């Protein structure tokens with residue numbers, strides 16, 4: 001049934017903006033006193049001045065009787081929200097001065113989450129994932145990528161991916177699964193890193209394909225996880241198996257973003273340590289540069305060179321990296337606002353980075369803008385000027401969020 005929603009004080013469509021490079025706020029398409037109509041499949045039918053709609057043509061009209069600014073739902077293209085336990089102890093150690101890699105080497109970090117995630121049942125993992133996804137949805141995030149990678153053995157990685165799949169049926173947000181079995185070689189694996197990757201390639205990835213659990217593969221490229229050579233080996237094989245690929249790149253040292261670009265990855269994610277050379281390379285590629293301000297905030301590290309990436313012409317996506325260790329906050333709105341202030345980004349660049357540009361990082365072109373034919377994934381804020389959204393630095397949450405027009 002066709003439905004009309006409105007009137008909104010402003011609709012910021014993000015239509016007609018470039019996929020790559022810098023954007024000025026003056027380029028934003030803003031329609032005043034506007035409405036949006038949605039078809040029975042949840043796609044946008046039309047967006048125009050509310051008074052120009054023939055209200056008799058709609059069986060249902062959802063009236064917005066307050067001042068409201070409508071923007072597309074956020075797409076969080078990088079999270080790890082399926083995990084067991086918590087890492088408050090690690091966090092306290094780290095803020096007191098212990099470096100991340102030292103905590104990891106001492107048996108904290110990922111290994112700790114691994115134990116608790118392995119111990120949790122599929123149903124328990126599903127429940128915590130739904131809880132976090134619902135919280136994200138209430139803050140305007142309508143699509144959420146969720147990685148495995150805290151189990152690191154074949155059966156438990158499958159358990160994680162199945163639990164994310166069942167969580168997807170219970171939360172309003174769309175959950176996109178990614179296999180991150182190459183997060184780190186687990187301590188109890190007897191063999192080399194290469195042998196661990198071979199085990200994943202030979203045993204896990206075919207099962208994931210068969211059960212249709214994910215079509216995406218990620219790797220943590222870093223000397224302490226998997227080096228450049230191992231990453232190239234793994235990703236080229238995963239590509240041969242038909243997976244889309246993405247890379248945890250340049251977080252502590254460079255190398256990962258080149259792996260991403262060389263292997264035609266959809267995205268290179270993190271980039272805190274990227275230099276001029278990586279910025280140029282990413283800008284000249286089709287690989288999305290995804291930055292994760294939540295990880296900088298959680299680790300007390302520098303932000304990635306966002307301004308330089310945009311000025312060089314890269315496609316900059318912004319995601320939360322929500323995870324139990326380095327990015328426990330998990331809030332797009334606060335992080336986007338803070339990143340914009342620190343890196344001198346326009347509101348349009350922050351919005352683009354959290355919507356259609358992050359959708360591109362997931363290979364999705366059906367969302368992230370409010371345009372005819374795109375999904376009616378939308379969020380409305382209680383204000384009359386779109387600039388108030390980031391100005392409030394996360395303290396003005398959306399009052400209504402729609403997934404496919406509902």
Ligand SMILES: [Zn+2]
Pocket residue numbers: 078079080248321323
């Ligand atoms: Zn991550």
